[in-house]
Amino acid sequence: MNRAKIIKWMEQRFGINRGIFKGYAFIIKNGKVWLTSREVMNRELRGIKIESVGLLFGRYSERKGIFKPTTNALQIFGKYASRNIVELNERERDDYLTGYDLEKQCDAGEGYVIIKYKHHVLGCGLYRNGIIKNQIPKARRRYSVEEV
């Protein structure tokens, strides 16, 4: 996995123009891809015990040839996407954010999709055989939807 492959994947899968990633740097290590700004990479970091840099953008498996973007990454870049987007209605939104998979026929290709509700990007889903498998991290799920 490298920068060019990640950007190509985002472009091919979601139609996100590669120019969007111009000001960003990717750090690829141990199956994880982190996204940060180029400015961060130019700082003097000697002597700092670093745990992580920037935002967790995705995970990959070199062996299986799979890349998966995170919900947090898609919440930032999903707005630039032009394909493989699944739009939910209010009931589906609430189910999805609570952690359920969704049965839904849509014209997205099988694989990772961008889940949207109105103009909001909710995150990532995995579309296969008419089912959107929930990809919202457990810690981010809402267990009851309660709004006035």
Next chain:
Amino acid sequence: MKQPILPGKFKARYASLLGEENKIFLKYCKMPLRKSIRINTIKANAKEVVSALKDKGWELERVPWFKYGYWVKNADKVAIGNSLEYFLGYIYPQEAASMLPPIILNPKQEDFVLDMAAAPGSKTTQLAQMMDNKGCIVANDKDTSRIKALRFNLDVCGVVNTIVSRMDGIWFKELKERFDLVLLDAPCSGEGVIRKSWNVLSRWSVNMINNLAGLQKGLIGAAIETLKPGGVLVYSTCTLAPEENEGVIDFALKKFDNIKVEKVSVEGLKWRNGIEEWEGKSFNSEVKKTMRIWPQDNDTQAFFIAKVRKL
């Protein structure tokens, strides 16, 4: 309504500073804290979010000192942490007074900033927002479990300009003159957050205050060492204990002859000057320039903030 039982020593502690007002102070200590949020402009348009929340019935009141801060007046009726806007990272629950240290640090887009005791990341994410996700922040904490919460919040808020490090803050003394700005929101006895968490009272003692003051003196020394000449350190705590506040600034002024305390002012905020004397001990008169915020002043948690410039 259930109310916390304040230890006798705590009730008497600030009577000498407040006089008759001590009763009001203690009354506020027992009152629940108003809930507030910060609109996260890294991910959202503030006007749109405010309008959407109001349409849903949220009663919002602007925090006068931060244009993206709002009190949620009917927070008991709206589930902030369960809202779509929280899920999307458009809003971040943050106490109104806790928005002050980043405001006073006032970072610019090109700055190299150290947030020395960063978890769980309320102020780090605010700094990133104020820097428009540019420049670079090192968000440090020494506790692994707290770092997990820090990283979670950074990711939810869409922060990319931040490096998370796990070090005892004291070791930054080895990284001399590295950062343009340092925020040291120091671990403290938490007297100011009694309104949020009564558990604070079960740990509270004068001994604990004195122990923490020792830790804070070590940390402020490291913060000054790692600051570039001309750089600014904001030292803050959410306690009222003078040993952890003016006492720490007094220590720094004695130890370093290349720093000065700068007077700060925040529009819309009521505060009082730092105190020059506590329990028979006099502090350097420069500590008067620090900011002491009592809970009854703005109906918030208590805070102490000092702005220190390295010469």
